[in-house]
Amino acid sequence: MVAYELFSFDEKSGYEFIGILPERRKDPKRITNESILNWGRMVLGTRSEGKKILFNRVTMEDVTGRTLD
Numbered sequence: 001m002v003a004y005e006l007f008s009f010d011e012k013s014g015y016e017f018i019g020i021l022p023e024r025r026k027d028p029k030r031i032t033n034e035s036i037l038n039w040g041r042m043v044l045g046t047r048s049e050g051k052k053i054l055f056n057r058v059t060m061e062d063v064t065g066r067t068l069d
Contacts, residue, residue, distance in 0.1 A: 001060045006040040008051040018043055018053075022060070 006018040021039050025031055040053040 003058050003060050004036050004039075004055045005058055006036075006043070007054045007056075008040070008044060008048065009054060010051045015054075020058075021055075 002023040004021045004023065006021060008016045008018055018040050021036065023031065036055050037053045040055065041048045044051070044053075
């Protein structure tokens with residue numbers, strides 16, 4: 001499964017992990033850099049002002065939700 005790790009960055013705080021967005025859209029035409037970044041801005045809300053939002057595309061192999069022993 002494709003997912004995106006989202007981070008915010010500003011000079012004072014440096015990089016901060018926001019969260020992981022699993023890609024659920026079936027139509028690849030709808031997947032744009034801007035749509036991914038908009039999710040990060042939505043999560044941060046007003047705290048996103050003055051911050052850059054960055055993402056890293058990752059592949060998640062195990063999406064079962066089980067914990068590893």
